[in-house]
Amino acid sequence: MTEAFVLEVRDLRTHFVTDDATVKAVDGVSFAVRAGETLGIVGESGCGKSVTSLSILRLIPSPPGKIVGGEILFKGTNLLGLPDPAMRKIRGNDISMIFQEPMTSLNPVYTCGDQIMEAVILHQKVGKTEARSRAIEMLRLVGIPSPEQRVDEYPHQLSGGMRQRVMIAMALSCQPEVLIADEPTTALDVTIQAQILELLNRLQREMGMAILLITHDLGVVAETCNRVAVMYAGQVVEYAGVEDIFARPRMPYTVGLLGSIPKLGEERERLRVIPGNVPNPSEFPSGCKFHPRCPVAIDRCKVENPPLTTIRPGHEVRCWRSGEAEAGTLDMGKAFEEVTS
Amino acid sequence: MRTYLLRRVLTLVPLLLGVTFLAFLLIYLAPGDFLSQMAENPMISAETIERMRSNFGLDKPWYVQYGLWLKNVFLHLDFGESFAFRQPVFQVIAPRLGNTLILALAAAVVAWGLAIPLGILSAVKQYKWQDKTASFFAFLGLSIPEIFFALLMMYMAAKTGWFPVGGMRSIDHDEMQWGTQLVDILHHLVLPALVLGTVPMAARMRQMRANLLDVLRLDYVTTARAKGLDEDVVVWKHAVRNAINPLITLFGFTLATLLSGSFIVEIVMGWPGLGSLTLEALLKQDLYLVMGSVVIAATMLVLGNLIADVLLVLADPRIKYD
């Protein structure tokens, strides 16, 4: 089975050590993604999803960050065991990344073309002329009009959406097998968001790469993902196919997240929110980390952190009461409505 | 860009008017004049002094003198004659200005040539021993008074004999081949340039360190790393290029302050530059020589700032003047 996955993360632990405390930003995260598939990693800000994505490329600033455990398997090779030069060959070539802020992710003093060509020249061992035509071709591919002129323009001359397209062109210029997209649409206008997601979907069909989509937006997940890993306080709390997540969520946190999306045609006085706040990463609660905010928490949740359990083929949940929910004896959604009303 | 430059050059005119007026006023307020010092010499008769006084125009009210000076400057580009040297002011100033320019440029090279690599090293090795050592010396460099530093270097030169003790040329300079002459001047230049360049070097180093640390936290640096670039390329090509921009602006400014700030070094280390000339002229109340020096110093200041702007446009594609 493992061979089918291009990227597999097993029990990843990334900690930040400061003078005052050790922050377990990522604490035992596992997931896997196949070629041509999109895996969504969902969670509120501070849940460790960005640290997870930076850990995969080993771009965690160190100190204070350090990957203290786990494996990151790219086509069977553990990236955490690679020497630096070999890791650099992977970055941008086999696994590449785009970021949340297109305004600040491009270097202001180099032209878009230069920045795309840089990766091509580095990884594909081609000359400048060829790299340039490759850059133009990539810009055309990501839907930038008149790429022959745009290639010589500086980032500040482009709009936010255009810059994100340049970022995508840059990330895909070496035809990577995995694209990590960290909140790629969060900073963009809603109409542009849809265009970028559509672009990512189309490029995935054409190029066949796996996409790791980091987002806090369940709408984005519904539109693009095949599978979803929901993260909370540095751990995956629910991991399932996208239909299961939306139709049969079994972790109270996921239920709460879904409940906070307003739906058309539904009459509700106000938006439901999950009560409480995301816990401070340096002082996570004991037991299940969600229990202080959970409407169905029992005594066991306060002392013992539940393991990730398979409740159905391809659907794993980290909750002591997921069995009851699966059996239909517990309605988590209703429990949330009661606390918030 | 061209109109911008033109506008900047034109702002020089009111500035020069203000500065020269101020200088003229201050010299007028000073008790006595150039000739009253001469009058103390019993060899020179009172009639001679009086004749010279009217020749030089020193018998007229100060505002008339200033007006005449301005008129000559604007109509004939004539800045007057030095009383002491009996030569047109610019003939006296030109060689001295050249020497000061050499010194200031050398100091700028010392300052920037060391500040930028040291600042980068400090930032890349933040909190490691390289950073701590460099930062410590930067603090010392910012604090050491120029007079003391210059004297200390002179003492070192006198004790070790590694460097000439002051001056710009050896006694037998004129008999040398031009290549040896150049080496001779460079040899004399090392210590003054070091002393003059230390403060700007320390200041720019700290600035470069802070800028680079800021830039290294930015998203596009992570982008560059995510591309698979070597860390050296990330730092030098992507981060340093951006971190250096604010310093480029300061280059012109530094040059300007070096030009005007060099006279302590010139006096202590015997460098025959504009600064020591100006001090002498001021003490002797050599009116037009002082005025000429002031005009040069202020012009240099403005030109330095102008160079800074031009350099910034060349370095940062986001900036445009029109």
Added chain:
Amino acid sequence: MTTAVNDRSPWQIFWREFRKSPVALAGAGILILLYGAAIFADFLAPWPMAQQDLDFGYHPPTPVRWFADGRFVGPHVLASELVDIGRSTYRTIPGERYPVRFFVQGRQEYRVLGLFPTHTRLFGVDPPAHLYLFGSDKYGRDTYSRLLYGSRVSLSIGLIGIAISFLIGTLVGGLSGYLGKGFDLVVMRVTELIMSVPALYLILALRASFPSNVPSDRMYLIIVVILAFIGWASLARIVRGMVLSLREQEYVNAARALGAGTLRILFRHILPNTMSFLIVAATIAVPGYILGEVTLSFLGIGIQEPQASWGNMLTEAQNIRVLKSMPWMLIPGFFIFIVVLAYNFLGDGLADALNPRKVTGGKS
């Protein structure tokens, strides 16, 4: 937990932060020591300021000995005699030991803090021996004693200069920012003019407009006036900028609505808020004033002999022969360096303490 922090007064918070920086504390300690030494210079200095001993010009620092014939006998010196007057070389005379005496009665009377007349000085040796801790100058004057007396001039000029600049700068800058319009326009043009001329040129030009030979006390005033005249400009611009941003704040509007007058608003509500920043700016500016005096006196157009100043004490070291054979003549320069360093340390520490930037840990 957080209430405990909020309960503290700003001064307590400041002190807690300030104490954390060993460098800033060292700076403050050095300055307290040096200013203390300046105040008690008469007591600490074995010689009066201008006392000469022409037979002992350029005498090197006298070593203080503790042992004789391998036995501890307490601090003492040996007498010395001139060997070569041209090169100012001396030879110690072996034999008689002259103990360093404490609380000796000097020949000249002085007043402690200007009030209590006394002859007592901390230490001294009996003639014919000389105790030159830091060597002597051309006229056989004790460099150590002159350094102490000179510090009165060189160290106080910075404080007085900055105090005057501070007053003018705050007042003019504050009014300029608060009143705006014509007053602001004029003030800003004047400060620009002052700041567009290189400071040392301006100092020299201003100095040239005063007579060249005046008594030291008047010269002291002239130097203070010159330095303050230049220094207020940059402070005024800082204050103006801060006032401009502060005057639009809610609490200023509230005070205005309550009918408070212009000056009252400025002094009670706006300027206090600029203080912490100004204190840092002033601390960092003091070395500039000290160096201003040192430079003028060094060039021979500031404090005149026989009054000692750290600047004019260095003038002799310009002579390369003196510099090479009598390196102790550089000691005043070393002290100037230490003072500037201490002010910079203190300024850095103050800036950190008044503006604590909390380092945040890792984020997700």
